Amino acid sequence: MFYKVELKDHIRVPPNLFNLPLEEAVIKRIKTKYNGFISKDLGIVVDVSGMKDIGEGVIIPGDGASYYDVSFELLTFRPEMQEVVVGKIKDIAEFGAFINIGPIDGMIHISQTMDDFVSFSKDKTLAGKETKRTLKVNDLCRARIIAVSFKDILNPKLGLTMRQQGLGRLDWINEESEEKTAPKKEEKEGKEHKEHKEHKEKEHKDKKEKKEHKK
Numbered sequence: 001m002f003y004k005v006e007l008k009d010h011i012r013v014p015p016n017l018f019n020l021p022l023e024e025a026v027i028k029r030i031k032t033k034y035n036g037f038i039s040k041d042l043g044i045v046v047d048v049s050g051m052k053d054i055g056e057g058v059i060i061p062g063d064g065a066s067y068y069d070v071s072f073e074l075l076t077f078r079p080e081m082q083e084v085v086v087g088k089i090k091d092i093a094e095f096g097a098f099i100n101i102g103p104i105d106g107m108i109h110i111s112q113t114m115d116d117f118v119s120f121s122k123d124k125t126l127a128g129k130e131t132k133r134t135l136k137v138n139d140l141c142r143a144r145i146i147a148v149s150f151k152d153i154l155n156p157k158l159g160l161t162m163r164q165q166g167l168g169r170l171d172w173i174n175e176e177s178e179e180k181t182a183p184k185k186e187e188k189e190g191k192e193h194k195e196h197k198e199h200k201e202k203e204h205k206d207k208k209e210k211k212e213h214k215k
Contacts, residue, residue: 001083004049005042005074009033013057014065023051026070034074040150043078044103077103079148079158084167089139092124097135099143099160106158108143114172115163133172140170 009030017025030048037045052071059066079085079101087101096109110118113135116128126135135141144167147159162168165176 001078001080002046003043003076003078005076006052006071007074008069008071011068011070012065013068018066022054022057026054026068027051027072030070030072038150038153038156040153042074043076044156046075046077046103049073049075079104079106079145079156081145081148083145084142085145085160086140086142086170089135089137089141092120092126092135092137094120097126099141101158104156104158106143106145106160108160108162112146112159112161112163114168133169135169142167142170142173 011026011029011033013022013025013029017028020028027048034045035047050073052073055069057066057068085101087099087106089097090100090105091098094110096107096111097113099106099108110120110126113126114128114131114133116131116133118126118128120126124137127133141162143160143162144164145158146161147157149157151157166173
């Protein structure tokens with residue numbers, strides 16, 4: 001999930017940026033320091049989303065740069081357990097599929113790609129035995145996060161599943177939705193047809209009774 005996080009930091013602006021407006025120079029330095037930064041608490045920093053306050057600059061003798069106490073907002077992505085995300089299949093291997101969900105890639109084990117017996121082929125395709133469904137590179141999918149690990153802070157790990165209802169390749173989900181609505185539509189049309197038929201039969205009966213009454 002994406003978050004806006006407010007931080008305070010002591011930002012160094014070197015002399016080669018003194019020609020820029022102060023806010024632009026400070027944002028440039030914040031981006032250099034934080035873009036791509038990863039931590040368990042913040043998640044993955046995507047960008048600087050706003051500037052709150054820039055304090056008075058201080059120059060340290062022998063340095064030449066200016067230092068500012070700055071308050072700012074960062075846009076971060078922090079994956080949550082059981083969160084449902086949409087992404088694109090980046091690669092496929094014998095053991096599963098790698099999915100890109102924006103700032104980070106996750107892994108879907110072959111057993112979690114679909115509710116079926118799944119086989120891998122050399123053209124990087126995963127295929128279901130019963131459903132005949134296939135999963136390929138660049139397919140758009142909806143998946144649920146079932147494992148998050150920041151043990152290696154420079155390379156966080158995500159595990160995802162697509163076995164549950166409402167998950168999987170987007171066109172699979174659309175097919176399932178259409179299959180669910182089709183019987184209801186047929187039932188509704190059948191009911192309307194029956195009501196129309198009964199109405200016609202009643203009209204015919206009423207007309208017949210009126211004729212007999214006149215006789």
